[in-house]
Amino acid sequence: MTSEPPFGTSDTALRPATSGVRQTMSVLHGWTGLIPGWVVFIVFLFGTLAFFQQEISSWMRPEIGRGVLTQATLEKASHILEAEVPARAAWSLSLPVARGGEPLELSWRSGPQGREFRETLDPATGRPITVRETLGGGFLFSFHYNFHYMPGRIANYLVCIASLAMLLSIISGVITHKRIFKDYFTLRLDKGQRSWLDGHNVMAVLALPFHLMITYTGLVTLVFLIMPWAVLTGFPDSEAFRQEFRPRSPAIEVRSDQVAAAAPLRIVSEARAINGELPRYVATHDEDGGSGVIEAWPGLDRLGASYDTIFFRRDGTLIEPATAAGGASKTMGVMVDLHSGRFSGYLLRWLYFFSGLVGTAMVATGLILWVKKRRVNSAAAGRAAAGLWLAERLNIGVIAGSVAGVAAFFLANRLLPVRLSDRGEQEVAWLFTTWGVVFLWSLVSAPKRGWIVALAFGALLYVLVPLVNAVTTARGLFPSLVAGDWVFAGFDLSMLATSAVLALVAWHLYRRPEDDGRAKRASKAR
Amino acid sequence: MIDSVVFILSIAGFSTLMLSMPQHQRSWLGSTISPSVGRHMRRSGFLLLLLTLVVEIAASGWGEGLTVWFGWETLAGLLVVCANALHGRGKGGARK
Numbered sequence: 351m352t353s354e355p356p357f358g359t360s361d362t363a364l365r366p367a368t369s370g371v372r373q374t375m376s377v378l379h380g381w382t383g384l385i386p387g388w389v390v391f392i393v394f395l396f397g398t399l400a401f402f403q404q405e406i407s408s409w410m411r412p413e414i415g416r417g418v419l420t421q422a423t424l425e426k427a428s429h430i431l432e433a434e435v436p437a438r439a440a441w442s443l444s445l446p447v448a449r450g451g452e453p454l455e456l457s458w459r460s461g462p463q464g465r466e467f468r469e470t471l472d473p474a475t476g477r478p479i480t481v482r483e484t485l486g487g488g489f490l491f492s493f494h495y496n497f498h499y500m501p502g503r504i505a506n507y508l509v510c511i512a513s514l515a516m517l518l519s520i521i522s523g524v525i526t527h528k529r530i531f532k533d534y535f536t537l538r539l540d541k542g543q544r545s546w547l548d549g550h551n552v553m554a555v556l557a558l559p560f561h562l563m564i565t566y567t568g569l570v571t572l573v574f575l576i577m578p579w580a581v582l583t584g585f586p587d588s589e590a591f592r593q594e595f596r597p598r599s600p601a602i603e604v605r606s607d608q609v610a611a612a613a614p615l616r617i618v619s620e621a622r623a624i625n626g627e628l629p630r631y632v633a634t635h636d637e638d639g640g641s642g643v644i645e646a647w648p649g650l651d652r653l654g655a656s657y658d659t660i661f662f663r664r665d666g667t668l669i670e671p672a673t674a675a676g677g678a679s680k681t682m683g684v685m686v687d688l689h690s691g692r693f694s695g696y697l698l699r700w701l702y703f704f705s706g707l708v709g710t711a712m713v714a715t716g717l718i719l720w721v722k723k724r725r726v727n728s729a730a731a732g733r734a735a736a737g738l739w740l741a742e743r744l745n746i747g748v749i750a751g752s753v754a755g756v757a758a759f760f761l762a763n764r765l766l767p768v769r770l771s772d773r774g775e776q777e778v779a780w781l782f783t784t785w786g787v788v789f790l791w792s793l794v795s796a797p798k799r800g801w802i803v804a805l806a807f808g809a810l811l812y813v814l815v816p817l818v819n820a821v822t823t824a825r826g827l828f829p830s831l832v833a834g835d836w837v838f839a840g841f842d843l844s845m846l847a848t849s850a851v852l853a854l855v856a857w858h859l860y861r862r863p864e865d866d867g868r869a870k871r872a873s874k875a876r
Numbered sequence: 877m878i879d880s881v882v883f884i885l886s887i888a889g890f891s892t893l894m895l896s897m898p899q900h901q902r903s904w905l906g907s908t909i910s911p912s913v914g915r916h917m918r919r920s921g922f923l924l925l926l927l928t929l930v931v932e933i934a935a936s937g938w939g940e941g942l943t944v945w946f947g948w949e950t951l952a953g954l955l956v957v958c959a960n961a962l963h964g965r966g967k968g969g970a971r972k
Contacts, residue, residue, distance in 0.1 A: 534953075535894040537961035556953040559946045653939055688943065697879060698940070701947025708950065 372526055379522040384720050384741065386512035388748045391713045393509055395752055396494035397564075398706030399487070401691055401699055406487030407451030409841040410763045412823045413481045414453050416835055417474030419446055419628070426476045427456050428615035430469060436460055438642065442633035443614050446473050447651055447692075450837070453481050483773040484763055490756070495572070498778060503575075509568075510576045516565045519716075524558070527551055543726065546719050553712040560705040561712070567689035570682060595679065600661040601672035604643050611642075612666025620668065621646035621660050629660070643669070653693035657683050714749050721745060743792045743800070750804035751788035753852070757811035758784035760845070764815075764822045784811070798859065805856035812849035816842035878935040882928045882945070886952035889924030892917050894956055903964050925949070 399406065408414065427443060435441045441458040454471040472479045485492075497505035524530065534555060537548045554561065574581055578588070585591040592598065614632060621629040629646040642664035648656050657679075661669040675683070687693055691702045724738045762780035766773055788807065792800045819842060820826025830838035894900045896917035898908045908914075928948070933941035 532897070532899075535890075535897070535900060535957050535960050537957050539961050539965050552954070552957050556957065557950045560950060563946075684939075693940075694943075698944050698947065701944065701951065705947055705950055708954070 372528060375522040375525040379519055379526050380720060382515040382519040382522065383716050386515040387713060387717045387720075388744055389508055389512035390516050391710065391717065391748055392752055393494050393512065393568075394706065394710040394713055395756075396490050397568075398703060398710055399756065400491035400494055401703045401706060403487030403491045404447060404449035404451035405837050405841065406490065408449075408837050409819075410484045410486045410760070411451065411453070411481050412825050412838075413479050414450070415472050415474055416450075416833075416837075418448060418450065419454060419473040420476065423454055423471055423473055423476035424615055424618060427454055427469075427471060428613050428618075430456060431458060431614045434458060434460060434467065437611065439464070440633070440635050441614070442631065443618070444631050445618070445628055445649075447630065447649060448628075449651075451486060453479060482763075482768045483770075484777060485774040489759075489774075489778060495568075498782070506572055506575050510572050513565055513569050513572075514576075517562075517569070520554075520558070520561055520565065523554060527555070530555060543719070543722050546715055546722060550712060550715040550719055553708045553715065557705050557708040557712070561709055564689060564706070564709065567685045570685045571689060573682070594673075596658055597661075597671070598659065600643055600669045602669065604661075604663055604669060609642075609663070609665040611664050612644075612662070616666045617644050617646060617662055620662065620666065624660055624668070625649065625652075625656055627652050627655060634664075650687075650690075651692050653687050654680070654684050655687070655693075657686075717741075717745050717749065742797045746792035746797065746800045746804050747785075747789035750801065750808055751785040751792070753848075754788050754804065754808035754811055755781040755785035757808065757815055757845070757848075760815045761811065761818055764818045802856050802859050805852045805859070809849045809852035809856060812845050812852065815845040878931065879944070879948070882932050882935075883948050883952060885924055885928045885931070886948050887955060889921050889928065890953050890956040891921075892924060893921030894960060896921060900960065903960070 424445075431441050431443065435458040439459045442456070444452070444455040446452040446454060450473070452473075454473050456469040456471070458467050459465065460467055470479055470481055471477065495506060495509045496502040497508070527533075530551075533548070533551060537545070537552050539545055541548075569576065574588070574591075581588060581591045585594065617632050618629060621632065625648055627649040630649050631647040632644065634642065634644045644662040644664065644666075646660045646662070648658065648660075650657065656675065658671060658675060661671075663669060691699060694702060721738065721742045724735070724741070728735050728738055759777055759781035762777040766776055766780075770776060788804050791804060795803065816827050820828070825835065825838050827839060827842040829835075830842065895904060896914045898914070901908045901914070929945050932945040932948070935941065936944055
């Protein structure tokens with residue numbers, strides 16, 4: 351590693367910073383930004399998409415009609431369970447959140463072998479429907495911290511480390527940026543590396559509160575993983591802590607097998623009265639008629655809402671929790687709410703999404719800047735570095751590859767046969783295969799051509815999504831616009847907008863005769 | 877409704893802040909204006925942003941109001957930056 355800072359500040363972009371602290375911070379910013387940067391990019395990209403995970407799920411499950419869950423549907427579900435479920439058998443009721451994206455799902459066990467029965471109802475009409483198997487927007491959400499094809503725990507650790515580095519990178523970046531106020535509004539276009547630096551700075555500074563908030567609260571969601579010591583000191587194991595923190599079963603032993611069972615509808619109403627919102631999932635697991643406890647999971651769609659599962663006896667009477675949530679637990683809950691933004695209405699949701707895009711673009715420009723800066727230096731020194739070669743390829747593979755992969759995920763949802771077994775996993779395979787193809791392409795192509803082709807490929811995939819949707823479903827862009835179905839129309843329009851942006855960037859790169867021409871001239875002039 | 881007011885006032889606030897800086901005055905106004913006027917503009921800009929914060933919190937409460945406000949500020953700020961960048965684009969060497 352050279353002593354030269356990977357990035358200069360805006361006015362020292364092309365020469366080393368003079369201040370000692372600032373130069374140290376610049377070096378720190380460069381390395382804490384680069385190495386975990388690719389992970390951070392993925393976390394930001396998929397996390398940003400996850401702000402719309404329910405809307406994405408709605409699009410990916412076109413069999414579910416428009417409209418929210420009605421009381422009539424709930425009553426129907428409750429009647430089915432009352433009629434079909436034998437006494438003391440297990441049953442469950444999965445409720446869609448208010449934003450939709452999921453059907454109302456019932457399951458129960460019946461018969462001598464305890465065979466499992468399932469019924470899927472349209473939330474608005476209550477009609478039985480068959481929904482294609484898909485992981486939906488939930489996969490994009492889960493991928494942003496669990497990744498895929500690896501144990502979730504390891505992924506969580508990687509995300510933790512990357513987030514810590516991101517926090518370090520944000521703080522060192524602010525210190526490195528010495529004209530933070532003077533250059534607050536400065537974005538010089540068509541100036542090569544300086545334009546990239548201006549863009550990086552502007553996106554970092556203008557959304558700084560969001561970047562800090564989302565990184566910090568993201569770490570809070572995984573706090574027990576990175577700081578387990580307090581828990582391990584106070585509790586024999588993490589399961590004991592979990593039982594105390596957010597119990598999975600009631601604190602007292604319950605015997606209620608002799609009482610008459612309450613209707614599932616009543617449990618739903620009671621849980622709604624307690625939390626001020628519909629529960630997400632109501633179930634009883636006891637197949638042998640044991641304790642007869644019914645649990646209701648919280649809906650989590652309200653800022654500061656409770657994260658605790660509510661427990662009922664079989665007859666529907668509430669089992670009082672042993673302890674109420676304390677200050678620390680509530681604070682953590684609010685921070686997690688702030689991170690996930692599940693409480694937000696459409697306006698705030700779009701603002702979250704927009705800020706997330708700015709964060710994603712900031713990370714991408716940072717990664718690209720690192721390479722651009724190094725390329726100028728290595729050209730000046732007349733040597734090519736292996737690290738630079740790799741970073742350049744990783745940039746294309748990760749940035750353009752993941753973006754293209756998401757489009758393939760949506761295309762797979764429409765193109766794979768509806769009855770395919772393991773269909774959800776197949777959609778995910780499309781995502782990663784596409785991503786992998788872009789990655790391989792980046793390895794064999796020259797960087798500039800690699801970028802252009804990868805971005806154009808992404809643009810093509812995104813423009814195909816609304817087209818394929820229009821062909822394979824009756825809910826294409828024009829019918830949706832006419833019907834005022836803003837979830838479907840908004841999804842298709844977002845695909846077209848993404849395609850346009852990717853095509854514009856590819857076109858812009860294609861039009862530029864010499865990559866980094868200005869930067870090289872500036873470097874020689876120094 | 878209240879959000880469009882917050883958004884428009886935020887754009888006005890950021891524009892005022894931008895025009896209080898000499899390098900942007902040269903680009904937009906052709907010359908610099910007196911430093912005392914610049915200082916007044918800077919104060920007015922900050923006051924406008926403060927006003928949007930007060931309005932948003934009055935409308936949506938502390939928790940959600942603050943969250944929404946930061947979102948609007950980012951959006952408004954970026955719009956002003958983009959306008960500034962496109963304005964400066966045609967001028968080439970005219971800007972510092």
